Amino acid sequence: MTFDPSYKEQGLKSVGTRPLRPDGVDKVTGRARYGADFNMPGQLVGRVLRSPHAHARIVRIDTSQAEALKGVKAVVTAADLPDQSNGDAATFAVLDNCMARKKAMYDGHAVAAVAAIDASVAKAALKLIVVEYEVLPHVVDVDVAMAADAPVLDETVFTTGVEPAPKTPSNVANRSEFGHGDVEAGFAKADMIVERNYKTEQTHQGYIEPHACVANCNSDGTADLWVCTQGPFVYRQVCADLLGLDVSKLRVTSSEIGGGFGGKTHVWAEPVALALSRKAGRPVKLVMTREEVFRASGPTSATSIDVKIGAKKDGTITAAEATLRYTSGPYAGMWAELGAMTSFACYDLENVKTVGWEVVVNRPKVAAYRAPSAPMAAFAIESAVDELAHKIGMDAVDFRIKNAASDGSKSSYGPVYGPIGIGPTLEAAKSHPHMSAPLGENQGRGMACGFWFNFGGQTCVDLNIGADGTVTIAVGTVDVGGSRASLSLITAEELGIPYENVKAIVADTSSLGYNDMTDGSRGTFSSSMAAISAARNAIQVMRERAATMWDISVDDIIWEDGHAKAVGATHDNLAPLSVADIAAEAGNTGGPIAGHSELVADGAGVSFGTHICDVEVDPETGSTRVVRYTVIQDAGKAVHPDYVEGQYQGGAVQGIGWALNEEYVYGADGRLQNPGFLDYRIPVCSDLPMIDTQILEIPNPNHPYGVRGVGETSIVPPLAAVANAVSNAVDVRMFHIPVSPPRILAALNAQAKG
Amino acid sequence: MTSIAVSTTINGDDVEFLCNADETLLDVLRNRLGLMGAKEGCGTGDCGACSTIMDGRVVCSCLVLGAETQGREIETIEGMSEGQDLHPLQAKFIEHAALQCGICTPGFLMAAKALLAAHPDPSEEEIRFWLAGNLCRCTGYDKIVRAVQGAAAEMRGAKT
Numbered sequence: 001m002t003f004d005p006s007y008k009e010q011g012l013k014s015v016g017t018r019p020l021r022p023d024g025v026d027k028v029t030g031r032a033r034y035g036a037d038f039n040m041p042g043q044l045v046g047r048v049l050r051s052p053h054a055h056a057r058i059v060r061i062d063t064s065q066a067e068a069l070k071g072v073k074a075v076v077t078a079a080d081l082p083d084q085s086n087g088d089a090a091t092f093a094v095l096d097n098c099m100a101r102k103k104a105m106y107d108g109h110a111v112a113a114v115a116a117i118d119a120s121v122a123k124a125a126l127k128l129i130v131v132e133y134e135v136l137p138h139v140v141d142v143d144v145a146m147a148a149d150a151p152v153l154d155e156t157v158f159t160t161g162v163e164p165a166p167k168t169p170s171n172v173a174n175r176s177e178f179g180h181g182d183v184e185a186g187f188a189k190a191d192m193i194v195e196r197n198y199k200t201e202q203t204h205q206g207y208i209e210p211h212a213c214v215a216n217c218n219s220d221g222t223a224d225l226w227v228c229t230q231g232p233f234v235y236r237q238v239c240a241d242l243l244g245l246d247v248s249k250l251r252v253t254s255s256e257i258g259g260g261f262g263g264k265t266h267v268w269a270e271p272v273a274l275a276l277s278r279k280a281g282r283p284v285k286l287v288m289t290r291e292e293v294f295r296a297s298g299p300t301s302a303t304s305i306d307v308k309i310g311a312k313k314d315g316t317i318t319a320a321e322a323t324l325r326y327t328s329g330p331y332a333g334m335w336a337e338l339g340a341m342t343s344f345a346c347y348d349l350e351n352v353k354t355v356g357w358e359v360v361v362n363r364p365k366v367a368a369y370r371a372p373s374a375p376m377a378a379f380a381i382e383s384a385v386d387e388l389a390h391k392i393g394m395d396a397v398d399f400r401i402k403n404a405a406s407d408g409s410k411s412s413y414g415p416v417y418g419p420i421g422i423g424p425t426l427e428a429a430k431s432h433p434h435m436s437a438p439l440g441e442n443q444g445r446g447m448a449c450g451f452w453f454n455f456g457g458q459t460c461v462d463l464n465i466g467a468d469g470t471v472t473i474a475v476g477t478v479d480v481g482g483s484r485a486s487l488s489l490i491t492a493e494e495l496g497i498p499y500e501n502v503k504a505i506v507a508d509t510s511s512l513g514y515n516d517m518t519d520g521s522r523g524t525f526s527s528s529m530a531a532i533s534a535a536r537n538a539i540q541v542m543r544e545r546a547a548t549m550w551d552i553s554v555d556d557i558i559w560e561d562g563h564a565k566a567v568g569a570t571h572d573n574l575a576p577l578s579v580a581d582i583a584a585e586a587g588n589t590g591g592p593i594a595g596h597s598e599l600v601a602d603g604a605g606v607s608f609g610t611h612i613c614d615v616e617v618d619p620e621t622g623s624t625r626v627v628r629y630t631v632i633q634d635a636g637k638a639v640h641p642d643y644v645e646g647q648y649q650g651g652a653v654q655g656i657g658w659a660l661n662e663e664y665v666y667g668a669d670g671r672l673q674n675p676g677f678l679d680y681r682i683p684v685c686s687d688l689p690m691i692d693t694q695i696l697e698i699p700n701p702n703h704p705y706g707v708r709g710v711g712e713t714s715i716v717p718p719l720a721a722v723a724n725a726v727s728n729a730v731d732v733r734m735f736h737i738p739v740s741p742p743r744i745l746a747a748l749n750a751q752a753k754g
Numbered sequence: 755m756t757s758i759a760v761s762t763t764i765n766g767d768d769v770e771f772l773c774n775a776d777e778t779l780l781d782v783l784r785n786r787l788g789l790m791g792a793k794e795g796c797g798t799g800d801c802g803a804c805s806t807i808m809d810g811r812v813v814c815s816c817l818v819l820g821a822e823t824q825g826r827e828i829e830t831i832e833g834m835s836e837g838q839d840l841h842p843l844q845a846k847f848i849e850h851a852a853l854q855c856g857i858c859t860p861g862f863l864m865a866a867k868a869l870l871a872a873h874p875d876p877s878e879e880e881i882r883f884w885l886a887g888n889l890c891r892c893t894g895y896d897k898i899v900r901a902v903q904g905a906a907a908e909m910r911g912a913k914t
């Protein structure tokens with residue numbers, strides 16, 4: 001039966017309700033098992049030795065003394081993870097990032113690792129490893145790294161995407177360009193133009209659970225990996241590639257995950273743990289310290305962005321242009337490209353051009369962080385849009401409404417939009433009571449919009465019906481924040497049975513077909529699509545079984561309200577059969593009843609949000625408090641509204657942290673100065689007000705219930721919303737995120753000096 | 755290293771263990787006693803994921819040495835429910851969707867329990883400041899504060 005994923009309006013019974021999540025009790029009693037909560041017999045403790053230099057050639061590594069220490073069972077270096085990338089630069093980058101080969105590329109880059117009988121022996125062993133470095137000049141700043149006289153990190157990097165191709169290597173890995181129309185002609189028509197440079201600093205996802213895994217390589221070539229990850233199937237593939245294992249012989253089990261936000265879509269120490277286990281012949285548990293998480297796992301890009309926008313007096317934007325420079329760590333990425341794509345996605349523009357530059361620097365390899373690359377671009381664009389509205393004397397919301405993209409608009413990155421939520425979220429913001437609430441002294445209000453693509457991708461679900469008629473669905477997308485509840489709701493809806501009769505579990509890589517990661521806000525969107533398809537397949541089987549039980553044609557049986565019902569005048573005396581009735585007879589009608597689905601979930605509907613923020617700035621200290629905050633976002637259809645609100649609130653607060661406080665601080669020596677939660681300060685409970693949410697539902701035409709991804713967009717507007725609020729509070733534009741107290745005071749002083 | 759013998763009380767039960775001088779209470783709970791509800795988010799007292807209650811006060815168990823717990827009363831997340839009956843805070847956390855990934859939840863529950871013992875009717879501000887030592891990266895704290903308010907109301911109701 002071909003699966004039709006298109007949206008159909010219907011009365012929904014389960015979807016949209018707020019039942020208790022299935023993993024709740026485990027998590028409030030301390031019984032849920034996360035990455036570090038698993039042990040194996042004979043397990044060793046793994047630890048990693050990291051470079052103290054931002055950029056250094058590794059002249060020599062002597063591990064002999066460490067190997068000789070009593071209790072040390074294995075020491076590995078790059079030699080134990082030989083290069084099997086066959087010239088594939090992306091695979092090589094992952095390998096080199098896991099364990100440095102010729103050069104250490106950033107402070108914290110792994111150079112060796114040990115496995116020992118306990119943590120103190122492992123620690124002592126690290127001290128006995130001798131690494132001789134030749135320290136090289138380093139560069140961490142994006143604009144400095146692009147300059148002609150910057151130290152070149154990698155002699156094999158020649159900028160791609162430019163004509164003619166450069167003959168000398170540089171730190172600029174790639175140029176990308178998007179847009180349409182003629183921006184020069186557009187600017188010529190403008191009555192007012194704003195042209196600015198904006199900067200944002202590097203931040204970390206800040207998940208509270210450090211990376212953790214238990215690796216076990218057996219002598220027969222099989223291996224197991226228990227790990228906190230957003231993508232067990234992807235980890236399996238990457239680890240198998242790097243270690244030369246057969247994919248099917250490596251079984252990856254995802255633990256409960258203590259936050260990821262994109263940072264657990266990439267492998268870090270897992271291949272090293274497997275290499276240690278292979279060498280030691282015993283299971284190895286490897287847990288990163290918080291310092292290692294900051295120094296060596298994925299932060300975002302730091303950016304420098306030029307924006308130019310022109311508009312007519314009536315508020316029509318005539319042209320918009322942005323040049324975006326993003327750091328990607330020591331290896332090429334596609335982070336500026338994503339920034340360039342998302343920059344002007346909220347607006348319907350006749351003339352638009354964006355250019356992205358990928359820049360390598362001596363910082364950790366950049367990883368995805370919730371709507372990766374979009375928040376920085378949105379900060380720049382939404383700041384300029386705000387300033388332009390102000391300059392032509394138009395209300396900031398009205399100005400955006402006038403230029404908002406809608407159904408049929410050609411987006412700045414190419415595709416033509418279907419039904420979208422940017423206009424409706426702006427209208428909702430305009431009429432929201434927050435917009436007209438009075439402000440106190442030293443307070444300012446800001447607003448901003450945000451966009452994220454949302455992804456679908458490869459998905460596989462198994463649905464099994466138990467002998468009592470209750471249902472298990474096994475999914476391959478890791479539950480990062482309530483998706484088992486959402487997927488159970490959707491399965492219950494489609495089958496027409498109560499939520500309580502469905503239990504969703506996350507399967508390991510040997511028990512289910514391949515699934516892409518939980519990223520791109522795809523978890524609930526794509527797995528629910530597969531769950532609906534699997535449920536429809538199971539319904540087909542149940543109709544056939546009912547036909548056998550009744551000895552009538554399957555064509556005379558419909559599925560309604562969780563029951564097989566016979567239709568037509570000849571059968572109307574047959575009492576409907578429930579799932580339990582049919583399941584009880586399964587042994588006599590053809591065996592166990594299941595539904596399976598594998599598909600590529602296409603058509604993830606794009607997502608838009610508008611945020612409103614009030615801040616109070618202390619003019620003496622520059623310290624800023626968010627005093628009121630409202631998130632308005634299109635969910636398509638909110639499957640479990642509590643967890644949709646939770647995504648809105650959580651993303652907003654991460655964005656507030658990014659806007660106000662969070663940043664990687666490097667010393668002149670290129671070493672990270674603040675690798676801990678004390679000095680890298682994420683928002684705490686007492687920093688914040690309640691975060692109001694408003695869920696809009698503009699159905700995604702490509703999902704049976706209209707669902708869109710909801711996880712990421714909420715982090716996109718806050719940087720600009722907060723900065724615009726601060727600018728309005730102190731009457732000075734802010735161009736550099738985070739708008740920390742020193743930056744605000746500097747801006748105030750500069751203004752006072754005129 | 756010579757081990758130290760320690761006698762203490764954990765969740766009302768007498769417990770004896772051996773530990774090294776440099777082992778933290780968190781290490782002892784997780785690695786020696788199999789009580790893995792307390793989590794290590796930082797190991798430096800900055801995240802509160804390891805929060806436990808010692809003699810009625812919330813402590814970061816990563817900052818307490820195992821040997822220091824001699825003769826003390828320790829409460830951990832594993833002792834919060836009474837058999838199958840969840841503590842009102844636990845029930846309200848689930849009901850209010852106050853957890854997403856849940857790694858911070860045991861720590862928040864311990865801190866909130868100590869808060870409600872001291873202030874049965876806390877203001878929102880009191881809740882926010884009592885919980886300021888516990889980091890949550892997922893929720894934005896809104897639903898956590900509401901869950902604590904809900905539990906406080908229920909517990910006050912249960913008392914009168």
Ligand code: FES
Nearest residue numbers: 796797799802816
């Ligand atoms: S682990 Fe103890 S406070 Fe973070």
Ligand code: FES
Nearest residue numbers: 854855890891892
């Ligand atoms: S629920 Fe994930 S850190 Fe709090």
